Structure formats: structure tokens, C-alpha cells
Amino acid sequence: xxxxxxxxxxxxxxxxxxxxxxxxxxxxxxxxxxxxxxxxxxxxxxxxxxxxxxxxxxxxxxxxxxxxxxxxxxxxxxxxxxxxxxxxxxxxxxxxxxxxxxxxxxxxxxxxxxxxxxxxxxxxxxxxxxxxxxxxxxxxxxxxxxxxxxxxxxxxxxxxxxxxxxxxxxxxxxxxxxxxxxxxxxxxxxxxxxxxxxxxxxxxxxxxxxxxxxxxxxxxxxxxxxxxxxxxxxxxxxxxxxxxxxxxxxxxxxxxxxxxxxxxxxxxxxxxxxxxxxxxxxxxxxxxxxxxxxxxxxxxxxxxxxxxxxxxxxxxxxxxxxxxxxxxxxxxxxxxxxxxxxxxxxxxxxxxxxxxxxxxxxxxxxxx
Amino acid sequence: xxxxxxxxxxxxxxxxxxxxxxxxxxxxxxxxxxxxxxxxxxxxxxxxxxxxxxxxxxxxxxxxxxxxxxxxxxxxxxxxxxxxxxxxxxxxxxxxxxxxxxxxxxxxxxxxxxxxxxxxxxxxxxxxxxxxxxxxxxxxxxxxxxxxxxxxxxxxxxxxxxxxxxxxxxxxxxxxxxxxxxxxxxxxxxxxxxxxxxxxxxxxxxxxxxxxxxxxxxxxxxxxxxxxxxxxxxxxxxxxxxxxxxxxxxxxxxxxxxxxxxxxxxxx
Numbered sequence: 001x002x003x004x005x006x007x008x009x010x011x012x013x014x015x016x017x018x019x020x021x022x023x024x025x026x027x028x029x030x031x032x033x034x035x036x037x038x039x040x041x042x043x044x045x046x047x048x049x050x051x052x053x054x055x056x057x058x059x060x061x062x063x064x065x066x067x068x069x070x071x072x073x074x075x076x077x078x079x080x081x082x083x084x085x086x087x088x089x090x091x092x093x094x095x096x097x098x099x100x101x102x103x104x105x106x107x108x109x110x111x112x113x114x115x116x117x118x119x120x121x122x123x124x125x126x127x128x129x130x131x132x133x134x135x136x137x138x139x140x141x142x143x144x145x146x147x148x149x150x151x152x153x154x155x156x157x158x159x160x161x162x163x164x165x166x167x168x169x170x171x172x173x174x175x176x177x178x179x180x181x182x183x184x185x186x187x188x189x190x191x192x193x194x195x196x197x198x199x200x201x202x203x204x205x206x207x208x209x210x211x212x213x214x215x216x217x218x219x220x221x222x223x224x225x226x227x228x229x230x231x232x233x234x235x236x237x238x239x240x241x242x243x244x245x246x247x248x249x250x251x252x253x254x255x256x257x258x259x260x261x262x263x264x265x266x267x268x269x270x271x272x273x274x275x276x277x278x279x280x281x282x283x284x285x286x287x288x289x290x291x292x293x294x295x296x297x298x299x300x301x302x303x304x305x306x307x308x309x310x311x312x313x314x315x316x317x318x319x320x321x322x323x324x325x326x327x328x329x330x331x332x333x334x335x336x337x338x339x340x341x342x343x344x345x346x347x348x349x350x351x352x353x354x355x356x357x358x359x360x361x362x363x364x365x366x367x368x
Numbered sequence: 369x370x371x372x373x374x375x376x377x378x379x380x381x382x383x384x385x386x387x388x389x390x391x392x393x394x395x396x397x398x399x400x401x402x403x404x405x406x407x408x409x410x411x412x413x414x415x416x417x418x419x420x421x422x423x424x425x426x427x428x429x430x431x432x433x434x435x436x437x438x439x440x441x442x443x444x445x446x447x448x449x450x451x452x453x454x455x456x457x458x459x460x461x462x463x464x465x466x467x468x469x470x471x472x473x474x475x476x477x478x479x480x481x482x483x484x485x486x487x488x489x490x491x492x493x494x495x496x497x498x499x500x501x502x503x504x505x506x507x508x509x510x511x512x513x514x515x516x517x518x519x520x521x522x523x524x525x526x527x528x529x530x531x532x533x534x535x536x537x538x539x540x541x542x543x544x545x546x547x548x549x550x551x552x553x554x555x556x557x558x559x560x561x562x563x564x565x566x567x568x569x570x571x572x573x574x575x576x577x578x579x580x581x582x583x584x585x586x587x588x589x590x591x592x593x594x595x596x597x598x599x600x601x602x603x604x605x606x607x608x609x610x611x612x613x614x615x616x617x618x619x620x621x622x623x624x625x626x627x628x629x630x631x632x633x634x635x636x
Contacts, residue, residue, distance in 0.1 A: 064543075085542050085543070085544075085545045085547060089543075090543055091540070095534065097536035097537050098540075099541075100537075100559070110541070110544050111545055114546045114547075162545065
């Protein structure tokens with residue numbers, strides 16, 4: 001467990017930050033009015049599709065790009081306008097950007113050398129870092145002589161060696177194959193726990209974001225749409241984009257029957273009413289349709305007479321641990337259900353009518 | 369066996385044209401080299417093997433003088449041109465895009481587009497005016513003219529190298545607390561060395577080879593090897609010229625081979 005007081009102190013504070021590329025008619029707003037606070041020692045993830053601004057935000061924090069407006073404070077000091085060499089922040093690049101003409105050890109020691117540290121200290125820290133990423137054997141090799149996964153470790157060690165306050169990681173695992181990626185995910189978590197350094201991680205992979213992060217900011221079109229723990233982002237998405245981007249999701253357009261504190265009763269296809277959670281500050285009009293969302297694993301199969309709604313099986317795809325059943329609801333909307341499998345369960349046959357029960361609290365109304 | 373569905377080598381006449389082209393390229397040179405070893409004075413009748421024309425060339429004081437002048441001029445001009453070209457290449461690849469960038473490329477590459485003889489005449493008039501004003505008649509004019517002429521040839525490989533170099537390397541250096549100057553010293557420059565060497569060698573060969581510009585710019589007693597040879601050929605053509613040309617060829621081949629080896633090593 002991390003120290004609670006350390007977690008509450010602010011590492012990075014971004015207010016009213018925007019970034020515009022180009023001028024006049026060709027101007028493109030890559031970041032609009034970003035407000036963001038990142039706490040010391042947390043594993044923070046910027047998640048979004050390509051072009052959403054997550055990499056631009058990372059580069060603004062690193063100092064490769066300067067913000068057009070707004071303020072950026074690292075450990076209380078304003079750094080907007082300062083170059084990357086004047087910020088206590090180091091980056092792990094997507095393509096690693098290891099210096100090809102230097103040995104692994106010289107790559108790792110570069111930052112300390114530039115900081116003017118004595119030779120002995122550079123050598124000692126380099127040795128520590130080589131041990132930390134388990135690359136002692138490779139110290140004298142050139143980057144071209146080691147594998148992609150090893151290059152990844154060297155890039156990490158190089159960025160950690162100067163003991164930055166914040167480590168920025170720009171989709172560092174995207175070039176690795178699946179098995180190595182899983183391994184490195186664990187490795188990154190371990191390194192973060194061991195060093196206590198704040199990690200800001202950029203990815204378009206929602207699974208990576210959910211498994212690794214303390215908090216996630218979901219970005220789209222230069223804005224942060226939602227910020228919260230992986231649990232909140234997954235189970236309580238506020239907007240359609242967030243729900244759609246993370247995991248498989250069922251969206252339904254349903255009329256509101258009545259309201260109660262913090263929730264709305266919506267009418268399901270087939271006529272029964274059920275409670276859906278409301279996002280803060282949203283008050284739907286009774287009788288009008290709202291968009292509700294429910295995850296495919298939060299729906300259970302039930303006998304049709306004991307079910308809240310029914311659907312006709314269109315197809316079923318077997319994934320081993322579970323089966324994805326594609327249904328057509330009685331009002332014509334499509335619906336996906338994810339059923340846990342055991343050796344006994346039978347695959348649903350197309351055309352069969354299936355009863356569905358929703359997990360309590362699983363249905364949520366979305367902002368549009 | 370797998371056979372390509374489309375290959376130009378199956379077109380009629382392909383082999384004939386290819387062989388003819390290579391003959392045209394290399395046969396005259398081969399003949400020149402062969403007759404540099406002729407025992408007689410003839411360029412067409414073989415009278416036996418001899419190294420006498422090489423001896424004659426080496427004994428010829430003038431040949432020695434113009435050769436040294438050529439090499440000195442080529443080294444000086446290519447050296448200055450490479451420095452200027454390196455700065456120009458950095459200026460056109462390591463800055464943000466600026467208006468008129470394409471124009472700058474065109475301006476730098478002027479010698480590739482303006483006919484050499486035009487440049488020659490222009491320089492002749494220009495240099496003559498300066499000579500009248502200052503009275504200076506030294507090698508400075510040739511150095512300046514050759515330098516300007518060599519810049520685009522030095523610029524092209526250096527720029528090509530910079531363009532293929534990952535800009536994230538310099539970003540990484542800056543991220544790791546290097547000042548812009550340190551990033552250049554420790555990252556950009558070491559990685560650029562092959563491009564700089566290639567640029568220097570190209571410039572060197574081009575300067576060594578230039579006749580037209582030298583002919584227009586040179587003062588009395590400033591012959592380079594090519595202009596000297598041209599002067600000699602106006603009189604009698606002895607195989608001594610063949611010997612000098614063959615040596616010149618050997619030098620060029622050595623430089624080109626070195627250039628090839630350097631660029632190939634970096635490609636691996």
C-alpha cells in the first residue's frame with residue numbers, strides 16, 4: 001500500500017491548458033481547456049483513440065511542445081515555456097529512441113552525465129539501473145544487438161536513472177507481442193512500486209489502462225471526458241463515448257417512466273419497469289427516451305416467464321471461458337450477453353427465445 | 369521454378385541495349401587505360417608493354433605542380449563546403465517549417481540547375497572586377513568558386529542522413545537534460561559523421577573534376593590537373609596523358625569506393 005499522505009500531495013497541476021497547431025483557417029485545436037491534477041506516486045493513464053490529444057498532452061508535460069494557453073505546474077513550479085531539459089520529467093518513447101551509437105550502459109548513464117554528476121556516481125547508478133531492469137549482462141551491447149523487449153527495459157532504465165519526479169510513458173508497450181506485453185505490464189507496476197515515482201502512461205488499449213492504473217483519464221477530441229478509477233470508468237461511465245470505448249457495451253434507447261432520488265425507472269422492451277442509475281446533475285423528462293447502458297456480463301439468462309425482458313438468439317460465439325450471445329430484443333434492438341461457461345453449459349441455438357435478468361444497479365443512464 | 373509474370377528482361381532487344389550501353393560507358397576508358405601502358409607513342413597501334421609514360425608523368429614537374437594544386441583546392445573547397453552544407457542541412461531539417469522552405473532548397477542547389485558555363489562567365493566578369501579593384505590574384509577566387517559549386521553535392525547526403533535520423537533521439541537527449549549544444553555534440557554530430565564524410569568526398573570528387581569553372585576563374589599559373597590536361601591535348605596527344613588520366617581515374621575510384629563502403633556500413 002502506498003503512503004496516504006504522499007498520495008494526497010499534488011505532483012502535476014494543469015489549469016486551463018490548450019494547444020493549437022497552425023494558424024488561421026488551418027488551425028487545429030489538439031487540446032482544449034484541460035484541467036487536471038495528478039497526485040504524487042500515482043499510476044495515471046491517459047486513455048483514448050489515436051488523435052484524441054493524449055500524446056500531445058504528454059509532450060506538453062515533457063516540454064517537447066509548449067502550451068498555447070494555460071498553466072502547467074510540476075511539484076509546485078510553473079514550467080510552461082521551459083524546455084524539456086529544464087523539467088524534472090523523463091520520457092519513455094514509443095519507439096524507445098535509444099542512442100544507437102552508445103552502449104546500453106552509456107544510454108542509461110546519459111541523463112546523469114548531462115546533469116554533471118561525478119563519474120563514479122554515474123557508474124554506480126547505471127549499475128543499479130541495469131540490475132533493476134535485469135540487464136546486467138547486456139551493459140556493453142549496442143541497442144541494435146538486443147531484442148525489442150530488452151530495448152524497452154533499457155529505455156525504462158535510461159528514463160529512471162536521473163530519478164525524475166515524473167516518468168512519462170508514450171505507448172511504450174505497443175511494439176511488443178502479446179506475451180511480452182503482459183510481462184512488461186507487471187514489470188512496470190513493479191518498477192513504479194519500487195521507485196515511488198509518479199507514472200503518466202499513454203495508451204489506446206483500454207485493457208492495459210484498466211489493469212495498470214490508479215486513475216484513468218479518458219480523452220476524446222482534445223478533451224478529458226471522464227476521470228476516475230478504472231472501476232468507476234468501467235462501471236459508471238458518464239458519456240456514451242466512454243462507455244463505448246471501454247469494453248463491450250449494450251446501449252438501449254428507453255422511455256423514462258418515473259423518477260426517484262438518484263435514479264430513473266425506465267420501461268424495458270416488453271413492458272416491465274426497472275431502475276437505472278442517473279449521472280450527477282442529469283434530470284430526464286418523464287416520457288422521453290434516454291440512452292441507458294449495461295455491460296454484457298451484467299445480464300443473466302433466465303426462464304422467459306421469470307425474466308425482465310426477452311430476446312431471440314441470432315448467433316453465439318464461443319470464447320472458451322465465456323460465450324457471447326447476440327440477441328434481438330422484442331422491440332428490435334440488438335443486445336449482447338456474455339455468459340460464463342462450464343463443461344455442462346450448452347451453446348444457445350439460433351432462433352431460441354431467451355429470458356434476460358439484469359444485475360441490480362447495473363443499468364445506467366448516459367449523458368449524450 | 370518460380371518465374372516472374374512480368375520482367376523487362378524478356379522484352380526483345382533488352383540484352384542488346386544493355387550490353388551496348390555498358391560498352392559505350394566502359395570501352396573508351398578501357399582503351400585509354402590500355403594505351404597508357406603502350407611502349408610506342410601511338411594511340412592505336414600496340415607496340416608492347418612499358419611503364420615509360422608513367423615515369424614521364426612523374427618526372428614532369430608541371431604535372432606534379434598541377435596535381436598538388438588540384439588536390440589542395442579540392443580538399444580546401446570540399447572542407448569549407450561540407451561545413452557550410454552541414455549548417456544548411458541542420459537549418460533546413462532541424463527547425464520548424466518556415467515559409468519559403470522549398471525556395472531555400474532550390475537556392476542551395478543552384479549549381480545543379482544553372483548551366484556551368486553560365487556560372488563560369490558570370491564568375492569571370494565578377495572576379496575580373498574584383499581583381500581590378502583589389503589587385504589580388506591569388507587562389508582565393510578558385511577556392512570561393514569551387515566551394516560554392518561543391519555545397520549542393522555536400523548538402524544532399526548530409527540532408528538525407530538528417531532526414532532519416534529519428535528526431536526523437538534529439539528529443540530524448542533534451543529530455544535527459546542535455547542543452548541544445550550538448551544534444552548536438554553527443555547525439556546529432558556522431559550520428560551525422562557518415563553523412564558528413566560522404567558529403568566531403570562527393571564535394572572533393574566534384575572539385576577535382578571541374579573544368580569549366582576553373583577555366584573561367586583561374587589566373588595565370590593556376591592550372592589544375594583537368595585544365596592542364598585540356599591545354600596539353602590541344603597540342604600533341606602522347607600516352608603520357610593516358611597515364612595521367614589513368615592515375616586520376618584510380619584516385620576517383622578509390623574515393624568512390626570509400627564513399628560506398630561508408631554509406632553501406634551505415635545502412636546495415
